[in-house]
Amino acid sequence: xKRIAVFIDRDGTINEETGYxxxxxxxxxxxxxxxxxxxxxESGIPAIVITNQSGVGRGYFSMDFLDTLxxxxxxxxxxxxxxxxxxxxxxxxxxxxxxxxKPKPGMLLSAAKENEIILHASYVVGDKMRDIELAHRVGAKxxxxxxxxxxxxxxxxxxxxxxxxxxxxxxxxxxxxxNLSEAxxxxxxxxxxxxxxxxxxxxxxxxxxxxxxxxxxxVKPSSLGDxxxxxxxxxxxxxxxxxxxxxxxxxxVWKDIIDDNPLLDEVIVLxxxxxxxxxxxxxxxxxxxxxxxxxxxxxRSSAISLLSGASERIGFSNARELxxxxxxxxxxxxxxxxxAVERYLLALNVIASKEIFSGDKWSRPxxxxxxxxxxFEWVKDFLRANNLSHARxxxxxxxxxRWEKKRWPISSxxxxxxxxxxxxxxxxxxxxSKEDILLAEEISSLVSxxxxxxxxxxxxxxxTALLEWVDLLVTNDSGPMHIAAALRTPVIALFGPTNxxxxxxxxxxxxxxxxxxxxxxxxxxxxxxxxxxxxxAITVEEVMETVKAKLVNSE
Numbered sequence: 001x002k003r004i005a006v007f008i009d010r011d012g013t014i015n016e017e018t019g020y021x022x023x024x025x026x027x028x029x030x031x032x033x034x035x036x037x038x039x040x041x042e043s044g045i046p047a048i049v050i051t052n053q054s055g056v057g058r059g060y061f062s063m064d065f066l067d068t069l070x071x072x073x074x075x076x077x078x079x080x081x082x083x084x085x086x087x088x089x090x091x092x093x094x095x096x097x098x099x100x101x102k103p104k105p106g107m108l109l110s111a112a113k114e115n116e117i118i119l120h121a122s123y124v125v126g127d128k129m130r131d132i133e134l135a136h137r138v139g140a141k142x143x144x145x146x147x148x149x150x151x152x153x154x155x156x157x158x159x160x161x162x163x164x165x166x167x168x169x170x171x172x173x174x175x176x177x178x179n180l181s182e183a184x185x186x187x188x189x190x191x192x193x194x195x196x197x198x199x200x201x202x203x204x205x206x207x208x209x210x211x212x213x214x215x216x217x218x219v220k221p222s223s224l225g226d227x228x229x230x231x232x233x234x235x236x237x238x239x240x241x242x243x244x245x246x247x248x249x250x251x252x253v254w255k256d257i258i259d260d261n262p263l264l265d266e267v268i269v270l271x272x273x274x275x276x277x278x279x280x281x282x283x284x285x286x287x288x289x290x291x292x293x294x295x296x297x298x299x300r301s302s303a304i305s306l307l308s309g310a311s312e313r314i315g316f317s318n319a320r321e322l323x324x325x326x327x328x329x330x331x332x333x334x335x336x337x338x339x340a341v342e343r344y345l346l347a348l349n350v351i352a353s354k355e356i357f358s359g360d361k362w363s364r365p366x367x368x369x370x371x372x373x374x375x376f377e378w379v380k381d382f383l384r385a386n387n388l389s390h391a392r393x394x395x396x397x398x399x400x401x402r403w404e405k406k407r408w409p410i411s412s413x414x415x416x417x418x419x420x421x422x423x424x425x426x427x428x429x430x431x432x433s434k435e436d437i438l439l440a441e442e443i444s445s446l447v448s449x450x451x452x453x454x455x456x457x458x459x460x461x462x463x464t465a466l467l468e469w470v471d472l473l474v475t476n477d478s479g480p481m482h483i484a485a486a487l488r489t490p491v492i493a494l495f496g497p498t499n500x501x502x503x504x505x506x507x508x509x510x511x512x513x514x515x516x517x518x519x520x521x522x523x524x525x526x527x528x529x530x531x532x533x534x535x536x537a538i539t540v541e542e543v544m545e546t547v548k549a550k551l552v553n554s555e
Contacts, residue, residue, distance in 0.1 A: 005085075005117045006040055006187055007108060007140075009126030010051035012148015013180055015073075017127070020055040027069055029076070030147055032181035037082035039184050045191070046085040046115060050107045050124075050134075057093030066091075086111060097469065099376035103133040105262070106373040108140075112262060113372075119262035120238060123190075125183045129153050129171035136170055137368075138262040139238045141190070143183045144173040194243070214244040216351075217289040217308060219301045221251045221270050223402070224460075224479030225503065227258065228486050229340040230295050232365035236348055236356065238263045247289065249280065249304060256460040263368055285309045291351060294319070294327065295344050302326040314350050316343070337501040341365060364507060367486035375465035382466070386452035391427030393551055395420055396467060396484075397451075398431040398475035399443055405532035406477050408494045410439070414446035415540045416474070420547065421449035429454050429470065431463070431480055472550060474543065476535075481505055490554055492546055496534030497521055509554075511546055513538055 011017055014033050018026045040047045055061050070087055077083055088107040090100040100106030105119075112119045120139030124131050127148030135142030144150050157171060177183035216237060220230045227250065237246055247266035248258055255269050266287070270280050281304065291312040292305040297319035305313040306326040315327035324330060331346050345365060348356040383389045399413045420426040428447075430440040432455030440455035458466060464483055467473060473484040474492045477500075484491050485505035493505050495514040499521040504512050515537040 002116045002118045003044075003046065004122045004191070005046040005048055005111070005115065006184065007048050007050050007111070007122065007124045007135075008180065009102075009124075009128070009131050010049050012127035012150065013125060013145055014049065017148040020060050021069065022055060022061045022065070024069060024072060027073065029073075030179065032179055034077060034080040034082050036179075036181040036184040037077060037084065038080075039181075039188065041082055043188060043191070045187075046117070047083075048086040048088065048111050048115070049084055050088045050102065050111070052090045052102050054091070054093055054101070056091035057096065063089075063091060086115060098373075099371050099465065100373050103130040103137060105134060105137050105370060106376065108134065108138055109260065109262065109370060109372050113260065118265075120242070121194075123187050125177075125180060125187075126150075127153065129157050132173050133171045135174075139242065141174040142171075143175045143177055143186065145177050145179055145183055147179050150176075214241055214291060215287070215289045216241065216244050216246050217268075217284065217287075217292045217310065218246070218248045218295060219292060219304050220295040221249055221301065222254055222296075224254055224257065225482040226296075226340065227254055228367065228369075228479070228482040229503075229506070230344050231258075231367045231369065231486065232341060233293070233295065233344050233347060234261070234263055235366045235368045236345070237351070240348070240352060240356070247284075247287065249284070249301075254460070257369075257464070260372075261368065261370060280304070281307045293347050293351065294323070295347065297323050299323055312351075314347055316347075337499070339501065339506060340503055341506045369464055369483070369486055371461060371465040371468060375461045378462045379465045379469050382452070382454065382457070382462075383469075386427075386429075388427040388429070388452060393424065393471040394427040394429065394469070395547070396429045396431055396454075396470040396473045396475075396480075397443075398473065398478055398480045399439055400432045400436040400455075401476040401478045403497070405497055405526075405535065407532070408476055408535050408538060410443055411446070412536075412538070412540050412543075414443050416543055416547075417443070417447045417451055418449070419540065419544050421447070421451075423544075424548070424551070428452065429466070431455060431458070431466075431475075471554070472547065474547065477503065485510055490550055492543065492550060494535065494538055494543070495521070496532050496538075511550060513543060513546060 016028045016030060021027050037047050053066060056063055088111050092098040092101055108119055122140045124135035124140055125143045127145050127150035132142035132144055175186050177186060220227055245265045247268055248264055249268045249270055250258060252269050252271050255267060259267055268280055268283060285308060289308055289310045292308050292310040294301045294305045294315040297316050299321035302315060302323035312329060313327045314329045316333055317324055317330040318333050329350050331350050333343060345357040388394055401407050417428050428451035430451050430453050432440045434456040437456040440453045444451055444453055467484045467489050468487045472490050475481045476494055477498045481491055481493050485507055491505040491510040493512045495512050500512040515534055517534045
């Protein structure tokens with residue numbers, strides 16, 4: 001059974017801040033720490049240390065020394081009648097861009113998986129604002145202690161009176177405590193209150209919207225790009241309703257992109273066929289969801305909404321296949337071109353019964369994508385195997401797309417890669433799924449250098465980690481394009497039959513190249529010309545010049 005935990009920074013929170021602790025003599029516990037741990041132990045709440053120790057990566061001390069120090073610390077806690085339930089360390093140099101160095105959530109994700117922790121209901125305690133940001137990245141509460149660097153951090157970063165709607169994640173503490181002992185007492189008070197709320201909730205109907213804990217289901221089964229576009233809705237729902245139980249219906253082929261997402265309580269896999277559909281419906285109906293948000297807007301997704309048993313069924317007024325008939329709360333979509341990300345966010349206005357989203361008062365939405373430490377290690381191994389560990393720039397190329405006519409010609413991609421290698425000395429990675437292996441190999445065979453072929457080798461999560469690492473992505477309109485844009489990796493997207501205003505790479509810093517041809521964007525799979533003239537009209541020279549300009553501006 002999953003539970004909450006308290007994650008505790010080490011230096012400045014558990015022990016005195018003395019710079020790099022490179023000798024046992026420098027490690028001295030702060031007053032009240034053992035009592036604080038004892039209180040957590042007695043309450044059955046795991047106490048887990050998460051600590052950046054870049055001194056290892058910098059060569060100041062070894063992992064063996066850290067093991068010795070932590071064994072001594074654990075022995076001291078045992079002697080004082082308390083314990084830690086785990087210690088997670090990031091030993092990397094900051095320049096390694098790893099997945100575990102705070103405020104990245106890699107250590108939290110590993111701890112949650114290994115200890116069955118509900119991250120969005122947990123707490124992070126530390127003496128730096130990056131500990132607070134870390135907490136908020138996974139939906140947890142962050143407590144700043146005034147020991148260590150805490151008082152200085154608070155002076156340099158005074159709390160904002162109000163967090164702007166649409167803010168990605170912030171470093172405003174949920175609570176400020178004098179020390180770890182006071183922080184733990186605040187946590188225990190919060191846990192007690194939540195327990196009382198749960199007792200009250202037991203008196204409500206399972207589907208009551210007025211119950212202290214709402215149960216919200218997002219229906220967005222496919223496809224990859226559309227799921228990425230929907231992630232800001234999840235982020236805002238968790239911020240609006242931190243205590244809510246939130247689930248997501250997704251097709252099996254795409255489930256890895258949201259599996260283990262710390263903001264979700266449940267991922268419901270929609271398997272193929274009638275049997276898979278009814279299996280999902282039975283599960284959903286028995287789960288007591290009171291609110292369903294259908295972001296797919298098709299007949300089958302709206303049927304899931306109707307059959308869920310939820311009293312509140314939210315969907316778009318212009319949904320296709322008569323899906324809008326099954327909603328009792330409709331989302332009005334303004335006329336004109338609106339990007340899919342912003343269209344989905346309009347649903348928040350209905351669920352909150354007030355205007356949460358409008359384009360003129362919204363900062364850049366956050367896309368809660370998460371990569372594990374294991375995914376980062378796969379990327380390191382892949383780069384090492386292809387002699388790209390120290391290459392710069394590294395440019396990913398995605399020649400695939402679900403529609404054949406959304407693809408830039410193979411010969412054009414090969415010519416571009418040749419120029420990138422010859423003129424920029426760039427490291428090249430060709431992306432693609434298992435179905436794209438032959439495509440990637442054909443392009444590779446036309447290149448004079450040796451591009452690394454990742455086609456068929458990545459999972460959705462390792463693809464995400466790889467796209468987070470590269471300097472630039474050149475791509476057709478595709479799922480990887482949306483992942484890269486969500487990660488803020490610069491994208492140069494080649495568009496033809498589809499409309500970048502609706503489904504282009506979202507956010508600042510990306511470039512779309514397309515040609516003004518009378519029939520484009522046609523949004524049709526079969527091309528009236530027999531071949532995609534709109535894609536063929538894009539020249540290698542203009543893509544190359546765009547890449548060079550983008551890399552210069554990114555330096």
